[in-house]
Amino acid sequence: MPEGFDPQTIWMVAILLMAFAAMKYVIPRLVAGVPFLEPQAVQQRLTAGEDVVIVDVRSPDEFIGPLGHAPGAVNVPLGDLAGRLAAGAGGLDDLKGLPVFVMCKTANRSPHAARLLKKRGFTNVAVVKGGMGAWKRAGLPVETS
Incomplete structure (x- = not known):
């Protein structure tokens, strides 16, 4: 793994990206x-x-x-x-x-x-x-x- 990237940071970035995708694509459909x-x-x-x-x-x-x-x-x-x-x-x-x-x-x-x-x-x-x-x-x- 490249220096400066610990597993916790990678997981946090992944969670943030999934949350963004949910807010942009999934939640509007559920609301409607x-x-x-x-x-x-x-x-x-x-x-x-x-x-x-x-x-x-x-x-x-x-x-x-x-x-x-x-x-x-x-x-x-x-x-x-x-x-x-x-x-x-x-x-x-x-x-x-x-x-x-x-x-x-x-x-x-x-x-x-x-x-x-x-x-x-x-x-x-x-x-x-x-x-x-x-x-x-x-x-x-x-x-x-």
């Missing part, structure tokens, strides 16, 4: 309690003409910013979602029967939004894995206005 779908799977459903909704929970500036948004996406910032659901405002209750795909920039905010939607009675909710960043990297259609 919904499936995570690849952006391509969501696009296939849109292309097939299925009646689906993409709820983008980024800020309005992010929604129309350089990264853009998925075509037809509805912008409901995460900070506004709970209030809109509680008040029944914004026609969100009308979407309960449809498949709802929740998207943010990287899938960090989306699990929280998906959980709120589930609590409010939405039964067909999924998170777009990797968010808008993954959507754009996959070369899928993007709108900026």
